[in-house]
Amino acid sequence: MTTSLYALWPFAWWLLAALCGAATFYAISAALTMPRFGSAALVREAARRARALVLPPVSVLKPLCGAEPRLYENLATFCEQHHPRYQLIFGVSSSSDPAVEVVRRLQAAYPGHDIELVIDARVHGSNLKVSNLINMAEHARHDVLVVADSDIAVEPDYLEIVTAPLADPKVGVVTCLYSARSIHGFWPRVGALFINEWFAPSVRVAHSTGSRAFGFGATLALSRGTLERIGGFMALKDCLADDYLLARFARDHGLATVLAPVLVATDVIEPNFRTLWLRETRWLRTIRSVNPAGFASLFITFTSPWLLIGALAYAVLYQGSGGVPLCAGARAALAAFGTSTAGGIIARLALHARSSAVAGAFWRDLPLVPLRDALLLLQWLAAVFGSHVIWRGVRVPVANADGADAAERVERAERVERTARPAPGEARVVSATRRRAAVEVTDGR
Structure with missing residues (x-):
């Protein structure tokens, strides 16, 4: 038979x-690739090499929206860095945002630190996180920039490690992986496995085969010059996968993406099946929009x-x-x-x-x-x-990434911004409909 x-x-x-x-x-x-990143030996060696360099000052941009669990504790880890000189910029779109109080607490707890809170309601495109970054970037005083999500916690040598590779002029963007911590309950544990046992290993496997097509909102370190070459954050104002595309646009200019050996920690807080399903399908559809072939093989x-x-x-x-x-x-x-x-x-x-x-x-x-x-x-x-x-x-439509190169995107973004820019003395008005349609998405978290 x-x-x-x-x-x-x-x-x-x-x-x-x-x-x-x-x-x-x-x-x-x-x-087999699990120890490749985040191991204590690799992190110690990366920190040693970083301290041997003369590191330039850094502006850290942290877009915020709402009072997430452990927000104060996560942000406080950025105030404990060994880096000799850095500026922390926290941005919100409204003075009533609960994150404002958290930043005020940080400023009081670390009075000797350069901490700035930017409250700016201007909306520049459909991605509210990028609009926040555009507003915050105006306050950045240093030529090395680090963009980091609000829900991550870092070790004291993090800032030195992720900015050190930028000393090489061939490097455009430095990013890093993250491990997940479940915050209360069954479904956050399931969500943490999504990151720790599927997402992170898949990145490690791809990296081991030579792929460098990465860019994670947990960390994006780059120089001001690189940001200007790709058209600034304005080039990303209508992009769903802004973190991925920021690194890709830099690669389009011949600049490498480096995956730093340090791991950061991120919180998984989705309390039930529905919220977890929506977050993870959003992540997968975002992957499909920017990398259809890679998505098909998942x-x-x-x-x-x-x-x-x-x-x-x-x-x-x-x-x-x-x-x-x-x-x-x-x-x-x-x-x-x-x-x-x-x-x-x-x-x-x-x-x-x-x-x-x-x-x-x-x-x-x-x-x-x-x-x-x-x-x-x-x-x-x-x-x-x-x-x-x-x-x-x-409910936001997912459009496939078009075939335009970075230069075309930048030119289009600049043209739209010029036509939308108000005349001197004229207030910029954003309709309520435009605000409701906006989306703030990073790498699925």
Whole structure:
């Protein structure tokens, strides 16, 4: 029976075996590359090299919106940097934003630090975060800029490490990976696995193959000269994936993107399934908009469903024989499914173990691994067919990145800004409709 079943569709069996094998190979690669970034030895060496340089002063731009959990604690880590001279600029669009009080507390707690709060309601495009950055950039006094999301916490040598590579004139943007911390509850734990056991390993695997097509809102360090070459933040004012495109525009000018070895920590706070689903499908659809080919290949990175498929295929071939000897092709396919399934289970467990930084997290979260991988597959399918993202209750269309190069984008942005700029003495008016349609999106968090 099995031999005849195999003889009917040999190509289908081997295609399935190849896909299961590819998923296992990815899981092995992801597990092996886990120590590549964030290891104590790499960070210490990067900090030592940074301190050997004469580091220029830095302006750190932190766009804020609302009082997130642990906001004060996260922002305070930027006030504990070893860097000899840096300016902290926090920006909000309204004086009633709860983040204002948090910044005031920081200013009181660190009176010797150069901390500036920018409250500016001007909107320059559909991306509110970029509008915030445009307003904040006017207050930056230094020629090295670091843009960092509000929900990250950093170590004291972070600023030295991420700005040191900019001493090389061939480097355009320095970015870095992040690890997730779940804040209260079941679904934040599931969300943390999204980052720690899928997103971060996939970046490491891509980086190990030579890819440098990165740009994460957790950290974007660049010089003022690089920012001006790509047209400033104004070139990103209508971009959904502004962090990714900032680095890509710099690469379009022949400048390299460097992935720093330091890891920062980010908080996952989504309290229920719905909010987690919306955030993660938004992330995947954003990936689809800027990298369709890369998005199409993501299905192979969801390991657990492929392990289940491989195990079922093995069972069908093995149990369906009914004592009848298998043909050579069926025996080879059986061995392929068995090998890929066993190897994939070991690799997935190793990846989970290496991602479990907190003591006891391995056993606590182990039952969530199949759920996490299955949920990723469903979200990927939803992202394939979806044409919108939901951000803070607003339904926003996702447009594929067009083929225009950076120069064309900059020219278009400057032309729109010139025509929209009010005459001297004339107030700029932003309609309520324009504000509701705006979107503030980084790398999915």
